[in-house]
Amino acid sequence: MSLKATQNVRSFIADLDCVASDPAGAVHRLAVALGRTSGVADVSRIILRHVAGALRASGAALAVPGPAVPFSLIATHGAPQLAMQALRSTLNARGETGSTSQSDPGFGRVLLQEITGGGQVLGIISLAERLDSRPFTRADAAVLRALMAPAALAFEREAIRRQAAAFARAAAIDPVSGLYNRRHFHSRLQEELQRAERRDSTVALLMIDLDDFKRVNDTYGHGAGDATIRAAASIIRRSVRPFDICTRYGGEEFAVVMPDGSDVIAETVAERIRSRISAWRAADDAFGALQITPRVCYTRPPTETQRTSVFLEVDQVSLKGGSERIFTGWMFADSPALNAIDHPVYDIWLVDCKQSSDIPPPPNAAASSSEAPAEPSSEALPSAPDTTTTQADAPTQ
Secondary structure (H helix, E strand, C coil): CCHHHHHHHHHHHHHHHHHHHCHHHHHHHHHHHHHCCCCHHHHHHHHHHHHHHHCCEEEEEEEECCCCCCCEEEEEEECCHHHHHHHHHHHHHHHHHCCCCCCCCCCCCEEEEEEEECCEEEEEEEEEEECCCCCCCHHHHHHHHHHHHHHHHHHHHHHHHHHHHHHHHHHHECCCCCCECHHHHHHHHHHHHHHHHHHCCCEEEEEEEECCHHHHHHHHCHHHHHHHHHHHHHHHHHHCCCCCEEEEEECCEEEEEEECCCHHHHHHHHHHHHHHHHHCCCCCHHHCCCCCCEEEEECCCCCCCCCEEEEEEEEEECCCCCEEEEEEEEEEECCCCCCCECCCCEEEEECCCCCCCCCCCCCCHHHHHHHCCCCCCCCCCCCCCCCCCCEEEEECC
């Protein structure tokens, strides 16, 4: 061994002697280090490093309670083979008896200690073989118990942080759809609008509504309604970009905030959502021929001029020949075109449209009309005589 290596070993042993002679200082240093660390994995590594140094252990292992198993190994230090073997034996015995024996802490080559807090076992630590080849003593066990105090506080702090994160997520998530709720939508929309203003970028917004959703609940029950909401939410989530914000706005209404979303992106995603929801069928035979159709609206550029405005009277014509007035009012057309209107059961095609009406338009119609052509283009409306409005329905294929 070289002279430099010998000096390093002697310095290391001197440090260990200093730690062993000052257990209160070791506890303080561990507490300070844990105060600067977050995350169960990092906390576990800091604990093992300080404890192994204070007790001159060549190897150490730490297990904590897991969500799927009672305990799982989370961190090791040094040469952990013997420490891991002793820890596994202890965990197996704990599974059979329901507790870990504290009457025999395992003096000798291995030292075991539970980390407890609030009446719960937060972890189990195992130390193996001192560097000076001496057995662990009762004094070592006392030092280990003292070091477990800041370790327990750190684990309790991490548990509180996990609970707080879970509560915060539960407060922002709709329980039926699994999407963000309306409160989170307003918060994130405001953030994205402010970010877009700072960066001189754009934000697109999609609003999705399921047609005649009350009929689903009335016909098939609220269980079918919840299943439909979950299916629509899943389709929306899979149809957007990973960083888009999907929310359930309320009832059968959904909203998607799209940072840096252009009108082309919004229109493409909107059509993707509409077509996928329209093609969805319930997997449960008890729901029969349950089918839903969506309406998807998306933001348009503020500089885009309206193509035309027209007064419409739309009648729904049933397959048996009956008719029912379902729309009367002014429509400002750009998307969809004036020759088709969405309907939950049928595609309604406008056959004839009046060019004037006794019912006055809304206040903003005059300004819109000055920017748009007075007469609808032949592309927007089929040619028709200037008479009353009539409609004919064709079942959706």
